[in-house]
Amino acid sequence: MTVNIAVLGAGSWGTILANLLVENGHHVELWGNDAEKVAEINEQHTNKHYLPDFKINPQLHATLDLDEAFEQVDVVLFVIPTQVIRQVAEQIAPVLAAKQVKPVIVTASKGLEQGTHKRISEVLTETIPVDVRNGIVVLSGPSHAEDVAMKDITTLTAASTDLAQAEWVQEIFMNDYFRLYTNTDVVGVEMGAALKNVIALGAGALHGLGYGDNTKAALMTRGLAEISRLGVAMGANPLTFIGLSGVGDLIVTGTSVHSRNWRAGNALGQGQKLPEVLENMGMVVEGVATCKAAYELAQQRSVEMPITTAIYNVLYRDCDIKTEIGNLMQRSGKPEIDFN
Ligand SMILES: NC(=O)C1=CN([C@@H]2O[C@H](COP(=O)(O)OP(=O)(O)OC[C@H]3O[C@@H](n4cnc5c(N)ncnc54)[C@H](O)[C@@H]3O)[C@@H](O)[C@H]2O)C=CC1
Numbered sequence: 001m002t003v004n005i006a007v008l009g010a011g012s013w014g015t016i017l018a019n020l021l022v023e024n025g026h027h028v029e030l031w032g033n034d035a036e037k038v039a040e041i042n043e044q045h046t047n048k049h050y051l052p053d054f055k056i057n058p059q060l061h062a063t064l065d066l067d068e069a070f071e072q073v074d075v076v077l078f079v080i081p082t083q084v085i086r087q088v089a090e091q092i093a094p095v096l097a098a099k100q101v102k103p104v105i106v107t108a109s110k111g112l113e114q115g116t117h118k119r120i121s122e123v124l125t126e127t128i129p130v131d132v133r134n135g136i137v138v139l140s141g142p143s144h145a146e147d148v149a150m151k152d153i154t155t156l157t158a159a160s161t162d163l164a165q166a167e168w169v170q171e172i173f174m175n176d177y178f179r180l181y182t183n184t185d186v187v188g189v190e191m192g193a194a195l196k197n198v199i200a201l202g203a204g205a206l207h208g209l210g211y212g213d214n215t216k217a218a219l220m221t222r223g224l225a226e227i228s229r230l231g232v233a234m235g236a237n238p239l240t241f242i243g244l245s246g247v248g249d250l251i252v253t254g255t256s257v258h259s260r261n262w263r264a265g266n267a268l269g270q271g272q273k274l275p276e277v278l279e280n281m282g283m284v285v286e287g288v289a290t291c292k293a294a295y296e297l298a299q300q301r302s303v304e305m306p307i308t309t310a311i312y313n314v315l316y317r318d319c320d321i322k323t324e325i326g327n328l329m330q331r332s333g334k335p336e337i338d339f340n
Pocket residue numbers: 008009010011012013014032033034050079080081082084087088108109110111143144145146282283284286
């Protein structure tokens with residue numbers, strides 16, 4: 001089966017997924033917003049800013065032109081930062097309408113929209129009318145671009161309320177090192193994907209401050225407890241949080257030097273200030289914006305999220321990290337399992 005795929009976002013994850021899809025035998029157009037980088041991909045077959053040592057398959061074509069990207073399109077894959085998804089989706093909707101194509105929309109981005117607190121599939125549902133698209137599938141799981149570049153064995157979840165569309169996407173992406181599972185719990189998959197980035201910031205900060213393994217395990221486990229609590233309040237199946245898009249992605253993001261969120265947290269723990277950290281990263285650190293959205297959502301829903309609140313206090317109120325850790329430890333004793 002050869003499928004026509006437009007990948008939106010020529011950063012680290014978009015480039016690696018587009019490359020994988022080409023090597024799976026599909027026709028892929030990678031849409032970018034930076035003329036120099038698009039030319040580099042087409043002429044040098046590299047994208048050095050995001051993937052310094054990676055050689056891109058010469059069959060991958062990049063473009064700045066949405067008309068070209070959508071010339072023939074069965075799947076549109078979003079791999080851009082969460083906070084620009086609404087704007088780009090509004091930009092592509094009339095192009096899809098003019099082309100009279102009805103692609104399946106897939107998102108591999110992870111986050112919550114600031115202001116509205118919406119999940120990405122909700123933003124896409126609002127902005128791309130049903131008459132110009134097929135279903136929406138969410139792709140998520142423990143998957144750093146740097147490891148997929150090495151063809152390291154990687155597992156993900158394809159989630160959709162329409163199981164047949166999730167299965168179709170599963171088939172498009174699967175190969176001997178990339179394995180997908182399906183799930184119909186879109187809420188749980190998206191909430192796990194978005195919120196683990198916030199906890200990864202905290203895990204990095206603990207590392208930067210010199211805390212040991214016990215503390216990091218405590219943060220990730222109790223972090224998962226509050227991710228599940230908010231997720232269940234939003235309608236998720238609690239079992240999804242022990243799957244790839246929950247604990248799986250929390251492990252990879254909360255322990256890896258490849259994680260932008262972990263690295264940003266590590267730099268904060270070492271005493272750098274947030275603007276400097278983000279400036280130095282040069283890539284999206286999704287947990288920062290999502291932390292604010294999650295904090296506000298938890299307040300609205302009266303869901304207790306003490307770790308997210310502590311991270312919010314550090315990021316948005318310039319509070320001292322060690323004081324926030326001390327405050328977490330001063331809380332009264334709690335039962336371990338509590339979804340109320
Ligand atoms: N890097 C990774 O290993 C993984 C990333 N993700 C998710 O994928 C999403 C993208 O992440 P990365 O590729 O790492 O980010 P990145 O920072 O490497 O690349 C983002 C890309 O989006 C482009 N972009 C930004 N605004 C745009 C706009 N208005 N129009 C068009 N393009 C625009 C940038 O030019 C850049 O090419 C994030 O939500 C991230 O959480 C998910 C799994 C793995």
